[in-house]
Amino acid sequence: MNAPITAKILSLNNIEVVYDHVSLAIKGVSIDVPEGGMVALLGANGAGKSTTLKSISGLLTAERGEVRRGELQFRGQSIGGLMPQDRVKLGIAHVLEGRRVFEHLTPDENLIAASALHSRQDMNRNKDRVYSYFPRLHERRTVASGYLSGGEQQMLAIGRALMTQPKLLMLDEPSLGLAPFLVAEIFQILGRINRDEGLSILLVEQNAIAALEIVSHGYLIESGRIVMHDSAAALKKNPDIQEFYLGGAENKNFRDIKHYSRRKRWLT
Amino acid sequence: MDAISLMESAANGALIGLMYSLVAMGIVLIYKSSSVPNLAQGSMTMLAAYVVLAFANSAGAPIWAAISLAIITMFIIGLAIERVALRRLAGRPIIMILMMTLGLEIFLRAGSMTIWGGTTRPMNLGISDAPLFLGPLLINRAYAFGAVVTIAMFGFFVMFFRSRVGVVLRAISDDYTAAWSVGISVERGVALSWAMSAVVATIAGVLWSSVQGVDQSLAQLLLKGVTVAVLGGLDSIGGALLAGVLLGVVEGIASSVLDPLLGGASRDLVDAAMLILTILIRPHGLFGRHDIERV
Amino acid sequence: MLFRQAGIFHADYSADRALFPIPADRWMIGILLLLALAAPIYMNTLYLSSYLLPWLIWTAGALGLNLILGWAGQFHLGYAAVMGIGAYAAVHATRAGIPWEIAIVLAGITASVIGSVFAFAALRVKGLYLALSTLALQFVMDWTISHVPAISGGTQATLQAPDIRLLGRAVTSDAGLYYVALVWCVLVTSFMLNLRRTALGRALVAVREKDYAAAVIGVNSFYFKLVAFATSSFIGGVSGAILIGTFYHAVTPEQFSVDVSIQALAMVIVGGLGSIIGSYFGAAFILLMPGVMNSFISWATTKFGFSLGIETLAHLPQAFYGALIIGFLLIEPLGLGKIYNNIRDYLLVWPFGYTKK
Ligand SMILES: Nc1ncnc2c1ncn2[C@@H]1O[C@H](COP(=O)(O)OP(=O)(O)O)[C@@H](O)[C@H]1O
Ligand SMILES: [Mg+2]
Numbered sequence: 001m002n003a004p005i006t007a008k009i010l011s012l013n014n015i016e017v018v019y020d021h022v023s024l025a026i027k028g029v030s031i032d033v034p035e036g037g038m039v040a041l042l043g044a045n046g047a048g049k050s051t052t053l054k055s056i057s058g059l060l061t062a063e064r065g066e067v068r069r070g071e072l073q074f075r076g077q078s079i080g081g082l083m084p085q086d087r088v089k090l091g092i093a094h095v096l097e098g099r100r101v102f103e104h105l106t107p108d109e110n111l112i113a114a115s116a117l118h119s120r121q122d123m124n125r126n127k128d129r130v131y132s133y134f135p136r137l138h139e140r141r142t143v144a145s146g147y148l149s150g151g152e153q154q155m156l157a158i159g160r161a162l163m164t165q166p167k168l169l170m171l172d173e174p175s176l177g178l179a180p181f182l183v184a185e186i187f188q189i190l191g192r193i194n195r196d197e198g199l200s201i202l203l204v205e206q207n208a209i210a211a212l213e214i215v216s217h218g219y220l221i222e223s224g225r226i227v228m229h230d231s232a233a234a235l236k237k238n239p240d241i242q243e244f245y246l247g248g249a250e251n252k253n254f255r256d257i258k259h260y261s262r263r264k265r266w267l268t
Numbered sequence: 269m270d271a272i273s274l275m276e277s278a279a280n281g282a283l284i285g286l287m288y289s290l291v292a293m294g295i296v297l298i299y300k301s302s303s304v305p306n307l308a309q310g311s312m313t314m315l316a317a318y319v320v321l322a323f324a325n326s327a328g329a330p331i332w333a334a335i336s337l338a339i340i341t342m343f344i345i346g347l348a349i350e351r352v353a354l355r356r357l358a359g360r361p362i363i364m365i366l367m368m369t370l371g372l373e374i375f376l377r378a379g380s381m382t383i384w385g386g387t388t389r390p391m392n393l394g395i396s397d398a399p400l401f402l403g404p405l406l407i408n409r410a411y412a413f414g415a416v417v418t419i420a421m422f423g424f425f426v427m428f429f430r431s432r433v434g435v436v437l438r439a440i441s442d443d444y445t446a447a448w449s450v451g452i453s454v455e456r457g458v459a460l461s462w463a464m465s466a467v468v469a470t471i472a473g474v475l476w477s478s479v480q481g482v483d484q485s486l487a488q489l490l491l492k493g494v495t496v497a498v499l500g501g502l503d504s505i506g507g508a509l510l511a512g513v514l515l516g517v518v519e520g521i522a523s524s525v526l527d528p529l530l531g532g533a534s535r536d537l538v539d540a541a542m543l544i545l546t547i548l549i550r551p552h553g554l555f556g557r558h559d560i561e562r563v
Numbered sequence: 564m565l566f567r568q569a570g571i572f573h574a575d576y577s578a579d580r581a582l583f584p585i586p587a588d589r590w591m592i593g594i595l596l597l598l599a600l601a602a603p604i605y606m607n608t609l610y611l612s613s614y615l616l617p618w619l620i621w622t623a624g625a626l627g628l629n630l631i632l633g634w635a636g637q638f639h640l641g642y643a644a645v646m647g648i649g650a651y652a653a654v655h656a657t658r659a660g661i662p663w664e665i666a667i668v669l670a671g672i673t674a675s676v677i678g679s680v681f682a683f684a685a686l687r688v689k690g691l692y693l694a695l696s697t698l699a700l701q702f703v704m705d706w707t708i709s710h711v712p713a714i715s716g717g718t719q720a721t722l723q724a725p726d727i728r729l730l731g732r733a734v735t736s737d738a739g740l741y742y743v744a745l746v747w748c749v750l751v752t753s754f755m756l757n758l759r760r761t762a763l764g765r766a767l768v769a770v771r772e773k774d775y776a777a778a779v780i781g782v783n784s785f786y787f788k789l790v791a792f793a794t795s796s797f798i799g800g801v802s803g804a805i806l807i808g809t810f811y812h813a814v815t816p817e818q819f820s821v822d823v824s825i826q827a828l829a830m831v832i833v834g835g836l837g838s839i840i841g842s843y844f845g846a847a848f849i850l851l852m853p854g855v856m857n858s859f860i861s862w863a864t865t866k867f868g869f870s871l872g873i874e875t876l877a878h879l880p881q882a883f884y885g886a887l888i889i890g891f892l893l894i895e896p897l898g899l900g901k902i903y904n905n906i907r908d909y910l911l912v913w914p915f916g917y918t919k920k
Contacts (some may be wrong), residue, residue, distance in 0.1 A: 062359055062445055088451030096449055100441040104503075104557045105435065112432055113439035114450035120432075164451050305691045354895055363638055366694050367832050368892050375885025378878045393881060491702070494695060502691075540702035547696040558792035 007035040009200045015070035020261040025051040026224040036198045042223035049204040053170050057094035058084040091167030099153040103146030114163035130159035151182040170202040232234050277520040283358040283411035285516015286418040290472040291493030294465040301437035301461035301505040307369040310490025311376035316342050318384045339470050346466030350459040371418045375384045377487045391477035414475040415478035425505045495543045501556020584865040603738035612737045617865020619748040620806045621846040625830040626751050633837030635791035636696035636771030641701035642827045647819025648920030649800025650807040654724045663727045667804045675793045682792035709816040721815045727808040740809040834898050841900020856880040
């Protein structure tokens with residue numbers, strides 16, 4: 001079941017996160033992302049996907065969460081103690097759940113704001129790159145971002161992350177609330193960025209169908225624990241995944257569905 | 269009441285109003301970069317004036333040197349306020365943040381009084397008392413000087429918020445977490461806004477003291493500053509400028525018309541009424557950003 | 564240890580929802596009430612009427628403000644103005660010959676009606692803007708009270724309050740006045756204790772957490788904000804009236820200026836947002852602090868043999884007060900009430916380390 005041994009850009013080993021000193025959100029989470037790879041982290045609402053990403057990008061502190069246990073390594077360097085901006089400097093970019101663009105800034109200014117760590121030349125080069133991936137943003141670069149459509153905001157959020165010249169791009173549910181054709185478009189662009197630039201991607205999704213189409217590997221998280229890890233192809237064939245995430249349970253009656261909700265927990 | 273003296277009240281009112289704008293600008297600066305409404309701007313202004321006097325009197329520095337030293341000192345004090353008082357409150361409910369700035373207000377005001385005492389002291393910038401003549405209107409020279417400085421500051425800050433650093437500050441006020449996520453050092457940005465605001469307070473303090481002397485009443489500029497800032501839109505520098513002029517003119521006319529009727533002190537009433545009306549009719553002010561709500 | 568939960572089993576819901584499910588709490592409150600009732604016997608009248616009495620009234624006032632601030636989550640920078648309205652209403656009513664019992668109810672109603680204006684501000688705006696509009700209303704109120712002779716009583720601006728009469732008998736003894744304050748404080752406290760068990764209390768908290776979310780689950784947030792402002796203003800108005808009737812005996816605008824509003828806020832913040840016991844602590848802390856501070860300063864000056872100017876002495880307590888608010892917000896934002904609860908939680912499980920949430 002293990003991934004072939006390649007250089008790892010990111011490895012989480014037994015991470016445990018506690019919010020407010022009391023509530024345990026994830027426990028014993030271990031994830032590897034290979035250099036240049038594309039990995040999905042799948043799971044239902046509240047499973048701990050966002051928490052996992054925040055532990056990597058260092059945004060937990062703002063929500064009174066902390067990593068209690070385990071080790072976070074980025075290219076072999078331990079990053080557990082670093083401030084968020086230092087992790088960004090290393091090349092970790094986190095596209096937040098719910099897009100979170102700077103609403104009162106224009107898309108252009110959003111991109112500028114995300115270049116705090118770079119020279120003006122770098123910034124202009126990065127902007128050109130982002131606009132070439134997302135021409136639509138260029139068209140709308142002068143309106144307040146709060147008025148962009150959901151898809152455009154998601155593109156902006158991704159573009160904004162690209163401005164930091166990441167080595168690892170982490171996306172938290174980019175498909176949330178978007179029409180399927182937009183999801184397809186965005187995922188296709190992600191695939192292109194991954195291929196063309198060798199950018200490693202960690203994709204968090206509830207939309208397993210779309211995610212498993214573009215990643216090579218996937219992890220499944222349930223109630224704060226990783227319960228399954230396999231190649232995308234194998235995951236797609238897994239009967240449990242088919243039932244719970246790929247909508248394979250259409251022709252069952254309600255009695256069985258109740259039953260599933262109990263069976264759904266693999267390990268707890 | 270003849271037309272000339274009414275126009276004179278209006279013109280001087282407009283100039284005074286521009287000096288209110290300077291206090292408001294300090295509030296706007298902080299709000300624009302961290303969404304914190306600073307109720308301590310009045311006492312920062314007062315503290316700054318005392319600091320200038322301390323350099324000028326105790327250290328015997330010439331007034332312009334004293335002002336420069338005070339600007340540096342206040343810059344550091346602004347950084348310190350953010351570091352000590354505000355940083356730990358990031359992300360807390362607005363009630364607590366407001367209460368913190370109120371606590372700062374009391375502390376800075378009473379602290380200054382503890383150190384320097386309550387008697388009014390003059391601050392002489394060497395501006396002559398002789399009025400300027402604008403056609404038939406008599407204009408107070410100190411107000412005119414203050415207005416010119418304010419407009420210069422306004423120009424500076426408009427440019428500043430278009431610069432890269434300025435865009436970063438605006439991004440911070442929009443969304444702290446998102447700012448962190450793209451590598452912005454939110455703490456440093458907010459600290460910078462407090463420091464700049466403290467510098468603006470120094471300039472406002474100097475200008476106001478040259479008109480009315482240095483004492484506790486400088487802290488009461490807070491009400492004017494808040495009214496102007498809200499009227500202009502809390503995050504709009506240009507709004508603060510225009511709203512200052514507007515408030516100054518209304519106050520000037522109102523006080524020359526109403527004071528005889530109401531037995532004085534109608535200025536404060538006008539302020540409070542303007543503030544309430546703005547909030548009820550147009551909470552985001554003349555030029556403030558709307559909260560963009562997409563559900 | 565003291566507060567043992569072991570062995571307490573609630574057989575029905577009403578027992579489980581009792582105000583004080585733990586016997587140690589019931590005992591403590593009983594003893595405190597007895598002590599409070601007997602205070603005139605063992606306490607010297609100076610302490611009784613210059614510390615205990617204002618403390619009780621301010622606690623009631625702080626509880627009223629806490630209703631708005633801690634429960635409904637609406638900022639209120641004009642609470643002193645509301646108290647002042649009550650005070651002036653009561654004084655004018657009694658001077659017009661209305662019995663005091665009725666006058667304080669009138670005071671409450673007047674304050675409640677005018678105070679509800681704040682609710683209309685709260686309907687339109689939230690958070691910061693509400694804070695600023697309540698601040699502005701405070702200034703308008705100050706101005707109106709001091710500039711309308713019919714209210715303030717003319718140029719002197721000090722209006723004597725007639726002695727209070729209950730059931731036709733004048734209450735002038737220190738003990739009598741103290742009991743008036745005690746009854747009011749106990750009344751407000753039990754109201755607030757019960758509030759959190761009612762639909763109203765829960766709805767208020769829902770509105771505080773997210774008003775549009777509350778609207779989605781069918782809570783009419785405007786109605787509840789209005790009720791919150793009206794109730795809290797009623798409590799404030801009556802507290803203001805009682806403060807004048809039993810403590811100041813005369814009313815001036817400065818007694819209810821913006822500084823006093825901030826002082827009331829400080830009581831709630833220092834005590835703890837939403838905490839009832841905290842309001843007691845907060846009021847005591849803020850009222851006692853200047854006195855303690857002054858004695859400390861005079862002790863320190865004689866002990867260490869330095870002297871401070873008049874100005875310094877006058878302003879130092881105020882500076883300390885500002886520092887205190889800052890300190891509390893930094894160290895324990897939920898105030899003394901939270902500290903009390905932490906200690907209590909610790910004792911609940913002592914000698915074990917953690918409570919299970
Ligand atoms: N800021 C927070 N404070 C306390 N608990 C939180 C916080 N954020 C998330 N949690 C809890 O952590 C668990 C995982 O949440 P999250 O990581 O957001 O899940 P997902 O992104 O998979 O939907 C949930 O039980 C949630 O209630
Ligand atoms: Mg999530």
